[in-house]
Amino acid sequence: MVSKTGKPLRAPVRAMSPRVSSGTLHYWFRTKASDPTSLLALGLLVLFLYLIAGPIFLLLSDALRVHFPEQGRTGLPQGAFTSYYLERAMFSPISQAVFWRPLANTAQIAVGAIVVSLVVGAPLGWLLSRTNLPGKRWYSTALIVPYMLPSWTFALAWTTLFSNRTTGGTPSWMESFGFSPPDWLAYGQFPITMILALHYTPFVILLFGNALRQFDAQLEDAARIMGAGRLTIARKIVLPLMLPSLVSACTLIFAKALGDFGVAYILGVPINYNVLATSLFRAISTSQAGMTAVLAGTIVLFGVLSILIDMRLLREAGRFQTIGSKGAMDRTTDLGKWGVAASGWAMFVFIVSAAIPLMALALTTVMIRPGVFTPDNFTLAYWIGSDLGTTALRQGILLTPEFWRATWNSLWIVGSASLGAGFLGLLVGIAVVRAPMRSAGMMLRQITFLPYLVPGIAFAAAYLSMFAVPRGPLPALYGTYMILILAILADQMPFASRAGISAMMQLGKDPEEAARIVGAGWWKRLTAIVIPIQKGALVAGVMLPFISGIKGLSLVVVLAVPGTDLLTTYAIRLVDNGYTQASNAVVLMICLIAFFGTIGVQRLTKSKLSDGLGGK
Amino acid sequence: MPSIRLLHIEKSYSRSAPKAVEDLNLEIEDGDFLCLLGPSGCGKTTTLRMLAGLEDPTAGDIQIGDRMIVSVSGGICVPAEKRGLGLVFQSYALWPHMTVRENVEFGLKLHNMPRDERHAVADEVMSKLAIVQYADRYPNQLSGGQQQRVALARMLALKPDIILLDEPLSNLDAKLRLEMRAELKRIHREFGATIVFVTHDQWEAMTLASKIAVMSAGELQQLGTPDDIYQRPANRFVAEFVGSLPINVIALSGAEKATPLQAWMASVLVELGSPVNVECVGFRPEALKLSHCDAAASSQDLPDRLGTIIDILPTGGNWIIELSVDGEQIFAITGSAPDFASGDTIRLGLQARDLHLFDADGTRINDVQPVLTQV
Numbered sequence: 001m002v003s004k005t006g007k008p009l010r011a012p013v014r015a016m017s018p019r020v021s022s023g024t025l026h027y028w029f030r031t032k033a034s035d036p037t038s039l040l041a042l043g044l045l046v047l048f049l050y051l052i053a054g055p056i057f058l059l060l061s062d063a064l065r066v067h068f069p070e071q072g073r074t075g076l077p078q079g080a081f082t083s084y085y086l087e088r089a090m091f092s093p094i095s096q097a098v099f100w101r102p103l104a105n106t107a108q109i110a111v112g113a114i115v116v117s118l119v120v121g122a123p124l125g126w127l128l129s130r131t132n133l134p135g136k137r138w139y140s141t142a143l144i145v146p147y148m149l150p151s152w153t154f155a156l157a158w159t160t161l162f163s164n165r166t167t168g169g170t171p172s173w174m175e176s177f178g179f180s181p182p183d184w185l186a187y188g189q190f191p192i193t194m195i196l197a198l199h200y201t202p203f204v205i206l207l208f209g210n211a212l213r214q215f216d217a218q219l220e221d222a223a224r225i226m227g228a229g230r231l232t233i234a235r236k237i238v239l240p241l242m243l244p245s246l247v248s249a250c251t252l253i254f255a256k257a258l259g260d261f262g263v264a265y266i267l268g269v270p271i272n273y274n275v276l277a278t279s280l281f282r283a284i285s286t287s288q289a290g291m292t293a294v295l296a297g298t299i300v301l302f303g304v305l306s307i308l309i310d311m312r313l314l315r316e317a318g319r320f321q322t323i324g325s326k327g328a329m330d331r332t333t334d335l336g337k338w339g340v341a342a343s344g345w346a347m348f349v350f351i352v353s354a355a356i357p358l359m360a361l362a363l364t365t366v367m368i369r370p371g372v373f374t375p376d377n378f379t380l381a382y383w384i385g386s387d388l389g390t391t392a393l394r395q396g397i398l399l400t401p402e403f404w405r406a407t408w409n410s411l412w413i414v415g416s417a418s419l420g421a422g423f424l425g426l427l428v429g430i431a432v433v434r435a436p437m438r439s440a441g442m443m444l445r446q447i448t449f450l451p452y453l454v455p456g457i458a459f460a461a462a463y464l465s466m467f468a469v470p471r472g473p474l475p476a477l478y479g480t481y482m483i484l485i486l487a488i489l490a491d492q493m494p495f496a497s498r499a500g501i502s503a504m505m506q507l508g509k510d511p512e513e514a515a516r517i518v519g520a521g522w523w524k525r526l527t528a529i530v531i532p533i534q535k536g537a538l539v540a541g542v543m544l545p546f547i548s549g550i551k552g553l554s555l556v557v558v559l560a561v562p563g564t565d566l567l568t569t570y571a572i573r574l575v576d577n578g579y580t581q582a583s584n585a586v587v588l589m590i591c592l593i594a595f596f597g598t599i600g601v602q603r604l605t606k607s608k609l610s611d612g613l614g615g616k
Numbered sequence: 617m618p619s620i621r622l623l624h625i626e627k628s629y630s631r632s633a634p635k636a637v638e639d640l641n642l643e644i645e646d647g648d649f650l651c652l653l654g655p656s657g658c659g660k661t662t663t664l665r666m667l668a669g670l671e672d673p674t675a676g677d678i679q680i681g682d683r684m685i686v687s688v689s690g691g692i693c694v695p696a697e698k699r700g701l702g703l704v705f706q707s708y709a710l711w712p713h714m715t716v717r718e719n720v721e722f723g724l725k726l727h728n729m730p731r732d733e734r735h736a737v738a739d740e741v742m743s744k745l746a747i748v749q750y751a752d753r754y755p756n757q758l759s760g761g762q763q764q765r766v767a768l769a770r771m772l773a774l775k776p777d778i779i780l781l782d783e784p785l786s787n788l789d790a791k792l793r794l795e796m797r798a799e800l801k802r803i804h805r806e807f808g809a810t811i812v813f814v815t816h817d818q819w820e821a822m823t824l825a826s827k828i829a830v831m832s833a834g835e836l837q838q839l840g841t842p843d844d845i846y847q848r849p850a851n852r853f854v855a856e857f858v859g860s861l862p863i864n865v866i867a868l869s870g871a872e873k874a875t876p877l878q879a880w881m882a883s884v885l886v887e888l889g890s891p892v893n894v895e896c897v898g899f900r901p902e903a904l905k906l907s908h909c910d911a912a913a914s915s916q917d918l919p920d921r922l923g924t925i926i927d928i929l930p931t932g933g934n935w936i937i938e939l940s941v942d943g944e945q946i947f948a949i950t951g952s953a954p955d956f957a958s959g960d961t962i963r964l965g966l967q968a969r970d971l972h973l974f975d976a977d978g979t980r981i982n983d984v985q986p987v988l989t990q991v
Contacts, residue, residue, distance in 0.1 A: 026691030031672040510709030513670050516696040517703045518723030518774060528722070532713040 032436050036522040041431035041440040044424070048447045051490045055466035056454060060300070062293035062465050070290065085290035098291065102279040103298070109193050109264075109275060110257040114250045116197035120349060121204025122246070127342055129209040131333045134343045143346065145354040147202035148598045149591045150551040150568070152262025154195045156587055157357030159266060160364050160580060161371075162186045167270045170580040173360065173371030188273040195263050198353040200253045204246075211245035212238075244313045251310040255303050259455020261554035266575060277457050277554065284461055284558050293465070296458035304453045358591065365585045382581040393574075397585045406570035407589070413481055413566060414549035417488035421496040422542030424489070426534055429500025430526070434509075445501065452494035460558035463487045479561045491555055492545035499544070503537035540601060547597040551590055618681030618777060620644040620667065620810065625676035627662050627834075636662045638834040640676070644812060644827075649804050651825035652814045653845075655857065659834040661782065664814045668703050668780055669696030680778065702776030702809075706783040708767040710755035716742070716766050717751040723774045741769045745799070761792040768799075772807065779803075781813035785820045797823055818858050822846070830854050852978035855898050861936060863972070864904070864946045867896040876942035880921045887918050888968060895976040903970035904948040906937065906956070909963045920965045925958050939964070 032038065063085055066076045074084045089099040127133045128140050146154070163172040164186045174181045184190050215238065223233045261277040269278055280295040335342055364370045368377050381388060384396040397403050428448055432441040451459055463486070467477040477483035511533060515525045531538070553568040560569040567590050574583035620643070627637040637659040644650050652660035665671035666686070667678065672693060678686040685694040710719055720738040729737070742748040745765040755763055764787070771779065784800060785793045801824065804811055815821050821828050822842045830837040830845060830853075838850035849855035855863050866877045874882065881897045909922055921941060929936040937948040937956075941964070948964075956962055975981050 023687070023689045023691040027672075027688045027693055030691065030693045508707065508709075510705050510707050511711050513668075513696070514703070514705060514709035514711070514770075515722070516670065517668060517701065518770070519697045519700075519726045520722075521697055524726065529711060533711070535713070 035436055037431060037435045038437050038440065040427060041435040041437060041444060044428055044431055045440055045444050045447070047424075048444065048490075048493070050472060051486060052450050052493065053447050054471075055459075055462035055490075056300075056450060058465045059293055059458070059462035060297050062289050063297050064293075065290075067289045069288075085294050089291060089294040097274075098279050098283070099295070099298075102274040102276045105189065105268075105273065106258060106275040106277075109189060109196060110254045112189075112193035113196040113200060113257050114253050116193065117201040117204050117253060118246065118250070120197070121201040121249075122208050124201070124346060124349065125205045125207075125209035126212060127335075127346060128205060129213040131335050131342070132339065133335060133346065134339050135346075139343075139346050139350070142350050142354065143205055144202045145350075145595070146199050148595050149358075150262065150553060150587075150594065151196065151199040151260055152266055152553055153361070153587050153591055154199060154353075154357045155191070155263040155266040156571075156575065156584060157360045158191050158195060159186075160360050160584065161356075162191070170370060170578065176369055176371035183271065187267050187271045189268075191267045192263050192273075192275075195267070196253075196257050196260060199263075200256060201349070201353065203252055204249045207245050207249040207252075208242065211242055215241065247313050248310050251306040251313070255306040255310075255455075258299055258302050258306075259457060259554060261457045261557065262572070265557075265572070277455070280457055280461065281558065284464065289465065292461050296454075296461045299458045300454050303455055303458075307453055358588075361584045361588055361591075365581050365588065367581075370580065382585060393579060393582050397582050400582075402565070402570065403586065406565045406567050406586075409481075409565060410550055410567040413484050413564075414488060414546055417485045418492065418542045418546035418549055420485070420489045421492040421545045422499075422538055425493065425496025425498075425500035425541045426503065426531070426538055427500070428493075428497040429502075429504035430530065432497075432501050433504040434512075445497070448493040448497035450494075451491050456491060456552060456554035457558060459491055460487060460555045463490075463559060478559075479564065481564055483559050484556060484564060484566070487555055487559055488545075488549045488552070491552075492549060495548070496541050496545055499537060499541040503534050503541075507533060536604075539604060543597065543601045543604070547594055547601065550597070551594045618683075618810070619646045620778065620812070621677075621679040622663070622667075623677040623679070625663070625666065625673050625678065627659070627666060627671065627673050635834050637666070637673070640834075640836055642829060642836060642839065644810060646810055647808065649801075649811045649824060649826040650813075651821040651828045652812065652831060653818060653821040653825075653828050653857075654816065654831035654837075656816055658831040660814045660816075660831050663831070664780055664782060664812065667812065668701055669694065669699050700774075700776060701778045701780055702771035702774060703780040704764075704767045704771050704782065704784060706786065708755075708763045708787075710763055710766055710770070712755055715752050715754055716747060716758070716769075719755070719766055720770045720773050723770065727774070737773055738769075741773045744772075745769045760787055761796070764788065764796065765799075768803070772803070775807070777809055779807075779809045779811045781811065783815050783817075783820075784813055784824075786815065786817060793820075800824060818860070830857065832857070848980070848982070849972060850980050852896065852898070852974045855972055855974070855980075859900055861901045861947055861949055863898045863900050865896055865898040868894060875944055876921075877944045877946065880919070880941070883919045884966065884971070888971075891973060891981065893975045893981060894973045895978075896974050898972040898974065899966055899970050901936070901947045901949040902951075903966060904939075904946070905965035905967070906948055906950065906954065907963045907965065908956075909961050918966050918968060920963050922961055923964045925956050925960045925962060927958055928954060928956070 064081055064083070066074050066078055066080045066082045066084065068078050070082075070084060071078055074080075074082050076082055089095055124139075124143060128136055128143070133139065159172065161173045162181045162185055164175065164181045164183065165171075166183060166186065172181070172186075219237055219241075220233050223237050228236070259277060261281060264273070264275040264278045265281065268274060274282075276295060276299050280292060280299065283291040283295055365382050366378050366380060368379055368381075379385065380396070382396055383398050386395040386399060388394055388396075393400060425448075428444055432445050435441050454462065463483060464478065467474065467483050467486070470476050474482075477486070507530070511529050512525050515529045520528065551568065553572065556566050556569055557572060560566055562573070565573065567586055571583045571586040571590065574586060622640055622642045625637055625640040625642075626635055628635040640659075640663060642663075652663055654660045662671055666673050669685070673686055673688060675688050676686070677684060677688070677690070680699075683694075684690065684692050685699055686692060711722070714722065717738055720742060721734050724734045724737060738751075739748060742751060745768055747762060747765045747769060750758060750762060750766075755766065758766065764784075781800070785796055788796055797820075800811075803809070813824065825842060827839065828842055828845050829839045832853050838845060838854045840848070840850075845854060846858055849858060852865065856865060866881050868878055868881060868885075884897070885891065885894060923939045923941045923946075926938040926940050926945070929938070933951070935950050935952075935954055937950065937954060939946050939948060939962075971982070973981050
């Protein structure tokens with residue numbers, strides 16, 4: 001073929017080119033390596049290696065390195081390899097107190113919480129998804145309320161109601177009613193288990209309910225036509241297919257209970273009942289870097305194990321899902337005369353798990369002596385009074401500058417961290433979904449997922465070991481706002497990057513390519529096409545980390561100092577001072593922000609809380 | 617106006633997978649309305665995207681006019697945003713966060729056209745495509761046909777010399793397809809652009825294109841006018857791919873004992889002077905002449921054969937006739953209502969010019985036979 005102008009069709013090969021491949025190499029560079037998306041992916045990779053992988057790696061390696069105070073005892077120089085801390089945690093005279101008993105307590109609490117929340121949650125999940133339960137719509141929000149609020153809120157409510165004279169401080173309602181609760185009811189394993197169970201029951205309701213809702217009723221029909229009875233169908237068809245969702249709920253609860261710090265801190269520590277998280281907190285606050293690393297590593301190990309089990313099960317569940325079609329799923333069981341009883345049961349769960357705790361917290365803040373219902377006992381002094389006769393706080397909480405400073409800190413610190421997480425999440429989404437370098441995208445996806453495996457308190461420990469001394473471009477950060485912002489941001493990256501990745505997966509390449517065709521460069525496509533289209537996802541990607549950051553305690557309790565108090569750490573400081581009314585007031589404020597924030601996001605994104613659950 | 621040349625273009629997505637496009641050479645002349653036709657996965661869309669710059673070839677050159685836009689060995693790759701081509705996506709790819717006007721003006725804005733001028737150009741294009749009344753709506757407030765007009769307007773506003781279309785009619789219903797077909801032909805005339813489009817739908821290809829490039833498994837099978845493609849398919853693949861009712865193809869070897877159809881074709885080939893190397897014979901359903909078995913055969917015709925009508929399927933305007941020749945199934949189609957009924961025995965006739973002969977590789981060999989070249 002020869003073109004009309006008579007030129008040879010083939011481009012004249014440059015005679016001087018020394019190697020045949022140099023042009024091809026140049027071409028590869030032009031088309032792949034110079035793509036800004038690849039550079040973005042590499043940049044993000046470096047950033048998150050520094051902010052996520054680095055701290056976690058340092059923390060774990062702390063367990064095997066000699067630290068300054070132990071140079072004498074180990075006879076080794078600082079930084080040398082040692083198994084001293086592992087041996088000390090597991091086989092020394094103190095190992096019972098710092099490691100084995102907390103481990104056993106943690107396991108018992110986790111298992112207990114799982115059993116209780118399954119027993120309470122599974123029937124409710126069925127009632128909400130497959131029956132004509134009266135008031136179903138209302139319940140499907142009301143029963144999720146405990147999950148929207150921080151778990152330790154309920155621990156505070158519990159102490160408000162049940163604490164006894166063992167620990168002193170403001171008397172509880174029970175004491176005011178003239179009944180002194182026994183220690184097992186007031187503190188330790190029983191209340192911690194119950195509170196975690198009630199807090200995580202919504203997990204079971206949502207996961208099990210969703211699975212039931214997606215269950216194809218045709219599968220039941222097929223069995224019925226073959227002559228199977230109701231019980232046989234439930235046992236042989238429904239339950240086996242529901243098992244993955246149930247086990248998935250269990251592993252999630254296990255992982256969460258493992259890292260939960262606040263509840264055990266409020267209800268366990270006063271009577272010296274420790275779980276791994278509180279034992280870890282003690283190690284951190286007494287500056288035992290090696291012990292901190294061993295305990296944090298143990299929590300991470302169990303966290304990873306449970307997540308791995310969960311992922312495996314979800315994969316198996318996925319295998320089942322492909323078989324069933326979305327047939328007639330809306331079939332509901334008529335509860336008949338049992339409807340009222342079932343509704344009563346649901347109402348009972350709501351009252352116990354949400355209404356009573358919140359009422360107790362709220363009422364306490366307007367009572368001089370908690371639980372005493374006489375007119376002269378009610379006061380607004382704890383909110384707006386002045387010249388109160390206490391040493392901790394001399395005026396109502398709304399007149400206390402520290403409260404407003406903590407509120408402001410919470411808003412701007414968590415706000416900037418969530419803004420950062422939301423934007424970085426979208427950028428991670430772009431890099432993972434669009435970068436021509438697949439491997440960089442894969443690594444990015446995994447690194448940003450890492451904090452999910454590390455409970456907040458262990459992640460905080462990791463941040464201490466990374467940023468308590470100057471590393472890289474940053475100076476020593478302990479005690480600064482910066483360490484809080486970075487830690488909250490990094491801790492929220494699993495959710496933010498997941499949101500970003502799924503948003504970018506749903507956005508086809510077409511809009512960007514169309515912009516390319518009309519002449520838009522990479523930056524223009526990002527700012528004029530991708531970000532405006534992803535506005536909704538971005539808002540959700542900022543709001544969800546914001547809410548979870550506002551109510552989060554275990555991460556910041558390690559990193560915040562009195563000068564950088566957030567609402568949550570301020571509330572805990574008030575608890576430590578035994579100032580019940582004020583701490584309850586602060587907690588109520590947090591609950592309000594968390595609750596309305598969650599409802600607002602659901603409205604805004606037209607999503608359900610359940611969509612964000614269960615490792616989807 | 618430039619012509620487009622693709623030279624030894626190759627695209628592979630990974631080392632292990634078969635190449636999406638293999639050694640493709642194609643010259644598209646100035647003013648062509650060229651269709652890349654083929655089944656899904658044949659590499660046609662990849663080819664279009666390589667032209668647009670959305671996909672990078674792994675070997676070969678692409679030249680537009682005198683400008684080399686891709687040369688793998690020469691280290692040249694002009695990015696899509698600098699090629700100045702027009703492309704309409706199959707999904708239309710309208711930007712959901714911009715109004716129709718903003719969509720149309722976006723490219724002009726990028727070229728720093730002043731506001732007033734931009735408005736004027738957009739108004740002109742939108743009124744040409746009869747969407748000016750929707751200028752302030754968002755894409756999700758428009759019907760599919762209107763969305764496609766917006767996509768066309770957005771592309772035309774930049775007045776590209778070369779227009780690329782990805783499955784331009786596939787998302788439209790029957791009535792809109794006709795309308796849009798006329799619209800595209802008008803655009804081709806009025807704008808005088810070279811248009812390349814991709815489709816798997818032969819109706820779309822036949823009715824729109826001035827030339828069709830049939831592709832299969834990453835390779836170009838035939839480049840020619842729609843008539844060429846239909847009446848002189850270059851190989852067995854093209855013959856079988858084109859045609860709304862599949863062509864009847866009878867392989868001559870294979871069975872130990874000749875089947876009735878094989879025997880018939882063998883006698884036909886003897887009549888044609890026994891051309892060598894013929895591996896299979898094809899004839900389109902409409903080439904089969906059906907007559908009552910008592911009617912006399914015309915003397916010019918090739919040997920005929922008796923068959924039985926199994927079923928008659930009216931398709932509205934055409935009648936598909938399922939036939940059995942001693943148990944072997946073939947199809948015929950007529951444009952007028954047949955005066956036969958199921959079970960009738962009828963005479964099947966063929967004419968030499970309607971036969972397509974292929975060799976063992978599936979390549980057309982009619983042209984070696986003088987008697988068959990007079991079409």
